[in-house]
Amino acid sequence: MLIGNVGADPQVKYLDQGVCVAQVRLATTERGYTLQNGTQVPDRTEWHTCIFWRKQAEVVEKYVHKGDRLYVEGKIQSRDWTDRQGINRRAVEIMVDNMELLSPKPAASAPSEEQPEQPQPVTPSANDGNYPF
Numbered sequence: 328m329l330i331g332n333v334g335a336d337p338q339v340k341y342l343d344q345g346v347c348v349a350q351v352r353l354a355t356t357e358r359g360y361t362l363q364n365g366t367q368v369p370d371r372t373e374w375h376t377c378i379f380w381r382k383q384a385e386v387v388e389k390y391v392h393k394g395d396r397l398y399v400e401g402k403i404q405s406r407d408w409t410d411r412q413g414i415n416r417r418a419v420e421i422m423v424d425n426m427e428l429l430s431p432k433p434a435a436s437a438p439s440e441e442q443p444e445q446p447q448p449v450t451p452s453a454n455d456g457n458y459p460f
Contacts, residue, residue, distance in 0.1 A: 329375060329421065330429070331355040333395045337379075339388040349384035351377045353397060353421075377401070377421045387426070396429040 331353040338350045352374055359370040377399055379387045391397065401423040410416050 328398070328400050329353060329355055329377075330396070330398050331375065333391060333393055333397060334374065336393050337387050337391050339384065347381060347384040347388065349379040349387040349391075351379070351387060351391060351397070353377050353399065375421055376418065377423050379423050379426065383423065383426060390428060394430075398427040398429055399423045400425040 334352040334354050340348050342348060353376075355373050355375065357371045357373075359368050361367055377397075399421060401421045404420050404422050406418045406420070408416050
């Protein structure tokens, strides 16, 4: 289970027979703190590659954008391969089973001149909106 922020718009591909697959880079941040002796421990951000398949990938393609806050559940899967230069590579990915979009929906229509623009509600976050991107 991860809660984080999308670092870039999803990468979406359609495979044979119209199967959709989407990849999202998700940033999770552990807040920094100060030790009793005054030593500062900085924020620590981890990046996770999340893979979505079929209908879930189509939902991601349509509704998920850079900066959105997501909750994902899934399994960790690793892949090993040798690249074209002969270097052994490894990727660790989250194969997403369940996802929930935590960012508020954008307003459906533009505000008129008579009505001042209302601020959008903000979902409280553990890191007070200080994102690394």
